[in-house]
Amino acid sequence: MNAAQLDHTAKVLAEMLTFKQPSDAVLSAYFREHKKLGRQDRHEIAETAFAALRHYQKISTALRRPHAQPRKAALAALVLGRSTNISQIKDLLDEEETEFLGNLKARKTEFSDGLNTAAELPQWLVEQLQQHWSEEEILAFGRSINQPAPLDIRVNTLKGKRDKVLPLLQAESADAEATPYSSWGIRLKNKIALNKHELFLDGTLEVQDEGSQLLALLVGAKRGEIIVDFCAGAGGKTLAVGAQMANKGRIYAFDIAEKRLANLRPRMTRAGLTNIHSERISSEHDTRIARLAGKADRVLVDAPCSGLGTLRRNPDLKYRQSAETVANLLEQQHSILDAASKLVKPQGRLVYATCSVLPEENELQVERFLSEHPEFELVNCAELLQSLKIDLDTGKYLRLNSGEHQTDGFFAAVLQRKD
Structure with missing residues (x-):
């Protein structure tokens, strides 16, 4: 990193470390x-800024109010x-x-002794997880989400097949491999300008x-069916x-945000899908x-x-959420699941999903939900995945980490709704 890149990174962190806006929005702006x-400048700035987010617990232990000392925060991130x-x-x-950086390296043992600094998780989240997980499990979780995520892509089966697309990407020097569970997926270790x-x-x-691809596979949509994506x-x-249905049937894509649905419409056109009706x-x-x-x-409920x-991709999220915001979400999730269940026909399927790790x-x-809705019964996810020839067993629920x-x-x- 050169002096100019360091100055730019410090300016980004002065805004980013207030946690008032999503970090990717701050960076894009x-x-x-x-x-x-230039491209290399942007890479250095982005990588260092996200390193500061991933190591914020240690940085905030060493620095009071890191956003007010963003240059030191950037140096610590390096x-x-x-x-x-x-x-x-x-x-x-x-x-x-x-002297500051020398002291920082000398505190390595101190950092490994505290669960929040060792796992790089804020105290509120550590306390939430301690209700269900051991210290070893919390530490393993913290370390797993503190790594950058690869880029997963899905082959649109209306337009191509994975076994044809994968060699093309590999020939372009993309470090590409088939995903182990989804038959549609390709994982890129080196990010490209996709x-x-x-x-x-x-x-x-x-x-x-x-x-996310596995959630769609669990929906198991068939040609000619009526599908509702309740939180699209x-x-x-x-x-x-939609691709799973080969454009036959009808998908209702509902959401409360018109902006999100506006982003869906050009994607539908590009994908060649004509069976989706989106509505705010x-x-x-x-x-x-x-x-x-x-x-x-x-009916798919991908609940708020x-x-x-998603902390690998959004490391700032753990500082923009709190025990209070999670508590507010619980009632919203319950209400949405209850409302969505009314749309399911007898013998129909209801899939409830989140990108959260919290049992609550x-x-x-x-x-x-099941205690309040005896007309529904749980379908074993492991057995369902096995029937789809997917070698993944996380028990009666799908739990991915x-x-x-x-x-x-x-x-x-x-x-599943009973008769």
Whole structure:
């Protein structure tokens, strides 16, 4: 890192470490304002800024109010998160900064003794996880989500097949491999400019984590069916389900945010999908939903959640969430699941999913629903995946984690309405 890159990184961190906005939004805005920054400059700034987020517990232990000392925070990120030797950056340092970094390295044992600094998790999240997990499990989780995520993509089966696309990517020197569980997925170890790639532009490829692809597979949509994606967002799973149906049948993609649905529409066109009807709703109680009561073959509820399974990609999220925000989400999830269940026809399927690792948002939410809705029963996810020839057994629920499965953290329960 050179002096100019360090100055830019410090300016980014001054804003990013207030945690008032998503970190990727802060970074994107900064790069828009500084259009002359080259590709290597952007890489150095982004990697160091995200290293600061991933090692924020240690940095905030060593620095009071890191956002007010962003240059030191950037230097600490280089040493703690990017394996930079102090000697490599000595020309950038004044005497005080040299002493600060020396003291930082000397505190290695102290950092490993505290669970929050060793796992790089804020105290509120450590306390939440301690209700369910051992210290070893918390530490393993913290370490697994403190690694950068690879780029997973899905082959759109309307336009291509994985066994044809994978060799093309490998021939282009992309470090590409087939995902182990999803038959649609390809994992890129080295990120490429996918949004400019011919196979992305023509709709053959979509960015989608393998865990998210598995949720679509659990929906199990068939041609000619009526499907509801209750919280569609920008539509990654909607598109996967649409391809699964080969454009036959009808998908209703609902969301409360018009902006998210607006992002879905060009993706539908690019993917060649014509069986998706997207519609903004005011809430889960919107009267427009009622017309589908008891008519849907399958309903997917990808519920609003804490997002704590996505911390590899969004390391700032653990500082923008709290025990209070999680508590507020629980009632919202319960209400949405209750409303969505009314759309499922007899023998129809209801899939409840989150990208959270917290049992309160996952298993406990499903258990509460089943206690209130005896007309539904749980379908064993392990058996369902086995029937799809997917060699993955996480028990009656789908539970994915970054350390074991190399996906984002996902949870899913498959429920079926009785006759």
